[in-house]
Amino acid sequence: SKMTVKAGRMPCSTPNVYTKVPDGGWGWTVAFAFFFVEALTYGILKSFGVFFKDLMESFDETNSRISWIISICVFVQTFTAPLSTVLSNRFGHRLVVMAGGVLISTGMVIASFARSIVDMYVTIGLISGLGYCLSFLPTVTILSQYFDKRRSLVTAVASTGECFAVFSFAPAITALKEQIGWRYSLLAVGVLQLSIVICGLLLRPILIREQEEEAVKAAPREEPTETKYMLENEQTRTSIESIDSGVEITTSPSNVPGKTKAKPKSGEPKEHVQMLAETDSSPAEPKIKLLDFSVMKDSSFICYAFFGLFATLGFFAPSLYIIPLSLSLGISKDHSAYILSAMAIAEVFGRVSAGWVLNKQPIRKIYIELICVILLSVALFAFPFASEFWGLMTCSIFFGFMLGTVAGTHIPLLAEDDVVGIEKMSSAAGAYVFIQSLAGLAGPPLAGVLVDTTQKYSSAFYSCAAGMVLGAVFLSLVRPCKVGLCQRQQQPQSTVESAAVVAVVAPDLPDDFIDMDIGKAENSGKASDSA
Numbered sequence: 001s002k003m004t005v006k007a008g009r010m011p012c013s014t015p016n017v018y019t020k021v022p023d024g025g026w027g028w029t030v031a032f033a034f035f036f037v038e039a040l041t042y043g044i045l046k047s048f049g050v051f052f053k054d055l056m057e058s059f060d061e062t063n064s065r066i067s068w069i070i071s072i073c074v075f076v077q078t079f080t081a082p083l084s085t086v087l088s089n090r091f092g093h094r095l096v097v098m099a100g101g102v103l104i105s106t107g108m109v110i111a112s113f114a115r116s117i118v119d120m121y122v123t124i125g126l127i128s129g130l131g132y133c134l135s136f137l138p139t140v141t142i143l144s145q146y147f148d149k150r151r152s153l154v155t156a157v158a159s160t161g162e163c164f165a166v167f168s169f170a171p172a173i174t175a176l177k178e179q180i181g182w183r184y185s186l187l188a189v190g191v192l193q194l195s196i197v198i199c200g201l202l203l204r205p206i207l208i209r210e211q212e213e214e215a216v217k218a219a220p221r222e223e224p225t226e227t228k229y230m231l232e233n234e235q236t237r238t239s240i241e242s243i244d245s246g247v248e249i250t251t252s253p254s255n256v257p258g259k260t261k262a263k264p265k266s267g268e269p270k271e272h273v274q275m276l277a278e279t280d281s282s283p284a285e286p287k288i289k290l291l292d293f294s295v296m297k298d299s300s301f302i303c304y305a306f307f308g309l310f311a312t313l314g315f316f317a318p319s320l321y322i323i324p325l326s327l328s329l330g331i332s333k334d335h336s337a338y339i340l341s342a343m344a345i346a347e348v349f350g351r352v353s354a355g356w357v358l359n360k361q362p363i364r365k366i367y368i369e370l371i372c373v374i375l376l377s378v379a380l381f382a383f384p385f386a387s388e389f390w391g392l393m394t395c396s397i398f399f400g401f402m403l404g405t406v407a408g409t410h411i412p413l414l415a416e417d418d419v420v421g422i423e424k425m426s427s428a429a430g431a432y433v434f435i436q437s438l439a440g441l442a443g444p445p446l447a448g449v450l451v452d453t454t455q456k457y458s459s460a461f462y463s464c465a466a467g468m469v470l471g472a473v474f475l476s477l478v479r480p481c482k483v484g485l486c487q488r489q490q491q492p493q494s495t496v497e498s499a500a501v502v503a504v505v506a507p508d509l510p511d512d513f514i515d516m517d518i519g520k521a522e523n524s525g526k527a528s529d530s531a
Contacts, residue, residue: 015205021422026204027146030139031154033199035161037097037139040193041104041132043165045070046319050173054182059117069120071441076129077136078437084137085430093138094203100134101196103127108190112183135196137433138203141426144415145206148422151415152365156355156408163348163404167341295428300482301420305435306474308410311373312439313446313467314380315407318399318460319343321447322383322392325457331389339392343400350404358409366418366479369409373472376402380465384458418482439467 018025048070055066087096107128114120140155147154176185295301322343326336354372358365379399386392411429414420420428447460 038161039165072125081433097200103131152358153355311471314464346400351408354405
């Protein structure tokens with residue numbers, strides 16, 4: 001059963017408290033917010049190409065220099081992911097996302113008044129890029145905390161916001177430019193992105209409290225006098241009777257005052273006494289780590305991070321080079337645009353299908369992801385062999401579908417136990433996206449260098465396919481590394497547990513104390529016989 005505790009007057013101002021992951025509830029509102037955050041971040045980035053020609057004419061710059069605007073933006077967005085994690089753990093997801101929305105809007109609005117390409121690098125590349133990071137990553141992280149069994153499906157469906165944004169924003173911005181010009185259109189986009197602040201307000205925090213805590217609080221407390229003991233010669237004395245009863249009432253300088261264990265009454269179960277002793281103690285709550293670097297010691301996470309590093313090489317380049325490839329084959333501009341639209345439509349179905357499959361129980365999700373990555377590699381290798389419109393259309397649909405299965409699930413899979421688990425999801429996501437930034441910055445320029453060298457657009461797809469294959473290799477090692485790590489940790493843990501058992505059965509007591517207590521027991525026995 002799940003329980004929600006509501007406090008305060010504003011429903012979004014206080015955290016939701018559950019006894020277990022709700023798999024719904026306010027999580028549906030968070031999913032709704034994530035849909036629009038995806039549309040207003042990645043959707044705008046993928047639609048920014050409609051401004052390229054206008055920027056080239058206004059600033060008299062080449063296409064490569066204009067493309068660095070988005071390259072810098074994507075790099076800053078992924079490179080500052082650990083900063084987003086630290087700020088979210090310190091100030092909460094809601095405040096960070098709202099600040100990110102303000103930064104995105106500010107960068108876009110100022111960029112509409114830019115007088116040089118360098119101004120665009122600073123405003124959109126740096127300012128808005130940082131805002132994209134602060135908005136996207138905390139949203140997907142808190143969404144994963146609201147869902148368990150439905151996590152994959154809900155995240156995949158909500159992530160389709162960027163796909164629908166490409167359909168709506170690109171033609172809308174194009175029509176708007178014809179009416180008011182590119183500067184005012186960019187200004188309107190910046191004002192629209194300010195609505196991310198509203199999405200951030202909907203990200204209500206979530207707290208999970210186990211039912212055992214409720215039972216401990218409901219237990220009756222013993223009188224304070226029952227927990228007082230006499231300390232002699234600055235050392236604790238334990239009688240032989242207390243050892244026989246199985247209840248340890250030893251106190252030491254490390255656990256007094258206030259951390260001693262109650263002495264049992266006659267006929268009172270020892271389990272009840274132990275529970276009361278735990279309630280009397282007030283251990284300090286552990287401090288929340290702003291960034292948990294222990295994930296970098298997890299071999300399964302390291303393999304998964306390398307998967308993300310190499311797989312990112314195949315995420316961006318195909319959408320950039322599919323139209324030049326089709327034009328080089330003699331396909332018209334209109335038909336080339338249809339190919340790109342078909343790829344986006346197929347990506348929507350891929351995201352939803354992957355979420356539906358991964359939502360099935362029981363299933364090893366990491367293996368399903370591996371199959372999708374292998375098929376995505378096949379799709380990339382198939383592009384250079386297409387020689388006409390329908391061949392490219394088929395490859396684009398297949399690639400878009402498989403891209404949706406991977407792009408919509410690779411970050412939420414960090415919450416699975418095969419990688420790091422939900423407890424370390426926040427820190428792992430920051431480190432994972434940070435590592436991806438290297439490939440995100442180097443991927444498109446690397447493909448461009450190969451195209452310039454070979455004078456063939458097929459070289460870009462071969463480089464993407466090679467990176468995806470390397471990513472599949474590292475992804476296949478995630479599960480074996482996780483199993484091997486658990487086996488290595490099992491033996492030290494069992495050793496510690498056996499040592500603890502020995503300590504309880506035979507506590508370390510001074511020999512003179514035991515001899516003295518045995519002598520007292522013998523004397524009392526003789527006295528009773530004589531009586």
